[in-house]
Amino acid sequence: MSGVDTVRGIAYQQAQGVLEAIGLLDDPALGSVRVEGTDDAVDIELLTRDGTLHHAIQVKVRAPDYTWGEAALLAVLKRWAVLPDAAHASFEFLTDGRLGPSGRRVQQALEAAAEGRTGLLAELLGAGVDDPVYIALGKARIRQDPYNTSALLARAERQVAAMLPSARTEEDLREQATKAVDRLFRVLFDFASNPEPQLREMDRQLIAGLLGVPAEQSxxxxxxxxxxxxxxxxxxxxxxxxxxxxxxxxxxxxxxxxxxxxxxxxxxxxxxxxxxxxxxxxxxxxxxxxxxxxxxxxxxxxxxxxxxxxxxxxxxxxxxxxxxxxxxxxxxxxxxxxxxxxxxxxxxxxxxxxxxxxxxxxxxxxxxxxxxxxxxxxxxxxxxxxxxxxxxxxxxxxxxxxxxxxxxxxxxPLEHGRRVELAERATAAAGRSCTPHTARAVVAALDKMLGDAAGNPLLFSMAMALLDEQNVPRGRAGLYRAFIEQLAARSGATGMSAVRTALGIVYAHLLNGGRRYADVYEWHHMLSQATSALRSAGLPADVSTLDETARRCGLITSLGWDQTVVPMHDSFADYLAGAAHASGAEPFPPRLSAGDDQRMLLCAEMRGVDEAMAALVTRDLPFTAVALAGHDRRPLGLEAPHHVASLLCHLSAAQDQAVVMSRLKDGRALALRPPGTESAWVDEARAFELAQTCQAAVMDKEAGPLAVATRLWRQELLTRLRQPAALSPRRPSSGQTAVEALVGHTEQTALEVNQLIDLAAPPGHAAALKAQVGPLGLHAVIGRPEQDSLSVHTPVDYRHSDGIVIVETCDDPSFPPGESWGCTTLEHLLDSPPRSTAAQRVREAIEALTTSSWLNP
Missing domain, CATH: 3.40.50.300 (P-loop containing nucleotide triphosphate hydrolases)
Incomplete structure (x- = not known):
């Protein structure tokens, strides 16, 4: 390691040692902690009250540009496994770094071994399953803790504060906790440098004395x-x-x-x-x-x-x-x-x-x-x-x-009737009379402004708060901007343009790491970097002023003892990051994750869609591409067929992605996917000829390449999810019991769903669709047939699950339905053929991931 990395590694190890020492006081079975263990494979040892090793930890840092691989991890694990204490103690490799693909396999192998499944670990180690190494590594794990030293010590202070005798004020309590952790940190450092193992051991009485807390929980x-x-x-x-x-x-x-x-x-x-x-x-x-x-x-x-x-x-x-x-x-x-x-x-x-x-x-x-x-x-x-x-x-x-x-x-989502009720309340609270007709008119205006987002409680409440504004914004991005301006006006905050841009840069960086929060030290560091970027662009900015203004108007707040900085609502982080991308203050990340959909949609609403954005979203967030397409107003140029085809490669699992397009006389475009052709523009006559052999879509004049691609994808999905005309018997067939009929229907439906997911999911995104579909098994209790005025029906209490457990009431009275179970009839469950049931479930899942009613024929 370089000098900087060495210092960082020592500080990180000491902070983890502080946390383990404090945690020892919470576990009545533990008696002491030793830093720098008796073997180089161990950095921290937790010992029981009789001095037996209970848990061993090796702590390692890793530079952000590097990952842990299989070879490095197995070398540490093998070294631990041969130590005498490995037979009864547990072991942990603790790092702030990332695992590479091979390192992740080692982590998964240890997780499986802990459950008694040693096959993957045996494959990695190249040893027989009866080798003693498995006894040791069955109690080993790899833990990643990416928090920096300051964040770890802040957590230590919070834990100590909870154990300290009552202080006069919270400020006194914080000061006492900080001083206590500082004392423990320094003494722990001194102990770590002692060459005698027994002198590197701190018992719970010494730890408690340094912290000024009871040695046993009150x-x-x-x-x-x-x-x-x-x-x-x-x-x-x-x-x-x-x-x-x-x-x-x-x-x-x-x-x-x-x-x-x-x-x-x-x-x-x-x-x-x-x-x-x-x-x-x-x-x-x-x-x-x-x-x-x-x-x-x-x-x-x-x-x-x-x-x-x-x-x-x-x-x-x-x-x-x-x-x-x-x-x-x-x-x-x-x-x-x-x-x-x-x-x-x-x-x-x-x-x-x-x-x-x-x-x-x-x-x-x-x-x-x-x-x-x-x-x-x-x-x-x-x-x-x-x-x-x-x-x-x-x-x-x-x-x-x-x-x-x-x-x-x-x-x-909020239903229309609920929105009308809320509008009545808000208008009345503002001191104005509001008839049901007036409330419905207000909701109609808000629905027009919000569109598909009208059922979102947060956005609807924000829109109601802006009802008195002379120029009510249209669209979500405009709503966020107007709401922030209202917050600033009410708090008397100024310089909001710089605040929005700086926060947008910070949140874009945080979102690239999959989060919208930061500890106080990281927050000020990232805000300082954003301030430097503003100054480079000729905008005067000061870190303290930006932070104070953001807090004053409520855009950011602090959470918990360690004062983790979070946005007033996580959607504001999405908006601010999207605005930073839209203005060019911050580039797009090289990869997007599931939580990035909103910042991309808000960015598109503010600046439209370009080729880079369309490619990035269709590759990483294909379901989000449907909503994004509504903001694509790019003209369809000479390369449009090739652009559409390249986007379809990320959306569709079909092999032939060639796209042929033609400009119609009225200015609209006709898009087709004929097999065995090259992507190109053709004349209208040729397009109509090809349309007889394949699916075709007529696009609006303003539709851009992404809109064309998603429209063609939709046509493909409608074809794949077309429900068969055949009917399923409403009752069990001859010689078949009700349980057998429902088990068979459920099994066949699950098979059909999995086949449809493979056909319909964008490449690499089947897991997301499968998760949205939900469990494919069934837990059900079939009751006795009942006669009503029209026919005989058989009641069923049911819920979907990963497995299939179906019983009759008379067979298993110990299997009662839970409170969240559904109630239906056997005839209703069997009425739809498995293929139709599967198609409906996959269709609903796709619409939940894209936009409501997108797949309505």
Whole structure:
């Protein structure tokens, strides 16, 4: 390592050592920590009270331009595996760096070995499955913690503050915690330089004395002692002046909206619907659909029912420290610092539900670390129930073990009637009379302004806040800009042009890493870089002034003890980054990820679509290309057929992507995909001749190349998803039981869905479509046939799952349906042939990923 890297490595290792030393006080089984272990393969050792090695860690940093590969990782693991302590102690390779493809394989092999599947590890090691090395490496893992030293020490200060005796003020508490961590950091450094192993060991009494905290957790801070106080506090966390969101389950083909109207016309979530089962839950929804509001309401209503829901921000998660994240959730409600030990105890309580908000919006390394930490408890069904909330359903589902089937819910857009009700309330609150007719007129104007986004609670509320403006903006980008200007005017903030540009540059860089937040040190560094870019462009700017102005008008805020900087809402980060791209202040990244769809759409709304943007989005975010195409107004030039064909290569799985185009007499363009031809312009007569042999699409005069490509892709999808005319028998065939009929229908439907996904998904994006389709199995309870006035029908309670478990009521009374199950009839389930059912599910999934009703014939 170079000199700078050496210093960075030492600082990072010491910060991790501080965290481990503090964490030792939270674990009653541990007695001491040793820095610089007895073997060079180990940097930190955690020992039990009798001096036995419990857990060993090697800490390594990696420069951003480099990754960890198989050879380097296996060398460390093999060295650990032959040590005497490897037979009973666990081991961790901890790094701030990235894993290359081969390094990721090693990580996956260790995860599999921990579950008893040693085949992949045997292949990597080239050793027999009975080799003792597997005993050691079955307890080894690779943990990535990308946070810098400052962020790690800030987390240490928060943990120490939770254990310190009460201070007079929060400022005193912060000062005491900072000084305590500084003392521990210095002493730990001194211990690390001692050549005698026994003198490099710090016991819990010494650690506690340095920090000025009790060596054992106070009984008053234990989960059992604060449980009831937390419930009482959570009951009082009432959400004021919010648009109550709605959710629906996707496990049922005809999902019912899970909401009810309370007395007085209010609307609320039914907690029993979202938490009715026993396994993990996924709640997905696009930005601004009310996910965070939903989980806050869920926490309060659950507490009213005597049930404990702890909500936590994924932005505050540090890899390997889920207990600390849980303690943050407790602290936010109790308004008193809770130590990590309390959070860990709450996690072991099976009556607790932990909701992690923004789980899909954190960096990939953080998601993987959270996935690894959730693997064992969720697979075993032990401890708190986990609810993951975020934008990307595929990312959320991937964070849970494949062996479990989560309950999956989605956010429901605001219906027209609900929007009218909200407009009435807003107008009345402003002191103006509002008749139902007036409210409907207001909503009609807002719907025209917002278009497809009218059902988005955040955007709708922003639009209502601008109703008194003389020039109501049109479109989402204009709405964000006008809303920010309103915030600035109300707060008296000035210089907003520089603030928007600087924040846009910062958020573009953060989004390139898959996040919208930064610790306070990284934030000021990135804002300083953005300020330098502004100065280079001739715009005077000052870091402190920009930060103060952004905070004054509410565009940014700080989260938690370590003051993580976050936007007022994550969609504002998307807008500001999109504006920076649109103005040319920041270039596009070389690759896009699932969370980049909104910044690209907002950028396109502001500046239109060019060739580079169209190619980037169709390659990395093909489903987003449908909405992006509405902003493509480029003229169709001589190279248009070739451009359209190149875009289709990313959208369509078809082999022949040649595109032929012709200009019609009325100025519109005719686009075709005839087989066996070259992409080119042809005359009208030739185009009509080719149209007899292939699909053709007539495009509007203003349609650009991306609009042509998505239109041709749509035609292909409609052909692939065309439902057959054949009917399926509504009842089991002769000699077939109801269970056999439904099992057969479900199995065939799953087979058809997978085949359609392979045909319909853009190259490399089948996983996203499959996640949106949802589980293909079925859990069902078939009841006894019932006679009504028209016919005999057989009731069925059901929900989709990864497996197929279908029973009759009389066969298995111990298999009752859960609260979130659907109710239908056997005849209804069997009425649609498997191919038709599969086509409908894939069609709905594609429309959910693109735009509503896009595939309507």
């Amino acid at each position: 009984p008053a801070q234990r989960w059992a002692a604060i449980r009831e106080r937390y419930l009482e506090a959570a009951r009082s966390c009432i959400q004021q002046e919010v648009i109550t969101p709605a959710v629906a389950g996707i496990q049922m083909r005809d999902p019912s909206i899970l909401r009810q109207y309370a007395s007085g016309g209010g609307q609320k979530l039914r907690v029993g619907e979202l938490l009715g089962g026993s396994g993990p839950v996924v709640l997905a929804g696009r930005t601004g659909t009310g996910k965070s509001t939903a989980v806050q309401i869920l926490r309060q209503q659950a507490a009213a029912d005597g049930r404990i829901v702890i909500t936590a921000h994924a932005e505050s998660y540090l890899p390997g420290r889920l207990g600390a994240l849980t303690a943050d959730g407790l602290t936010a409600v109790l308004q008193e610092a809770c130590p990590t030990a309390t959070g860990t105890q709450a996690l072991s309580d099976s009556t607790v539900t932990l909701v992690i908000d923004g789980a899909a919006e954190v960096a990939e390394l953080t998601r993987r670390a959270l996935q690894e930490e959730l693997l064992a408890p969720v697979s075993a069904g032990h401890g708190a129930r986990i609810v993951l909330v975020g934008r990307d359903m595929a990312a959320l589902r991937a964070m849970l073990p494949s062996s479990v089937t989560p309950e999956i819910f989605r956010m429901v």
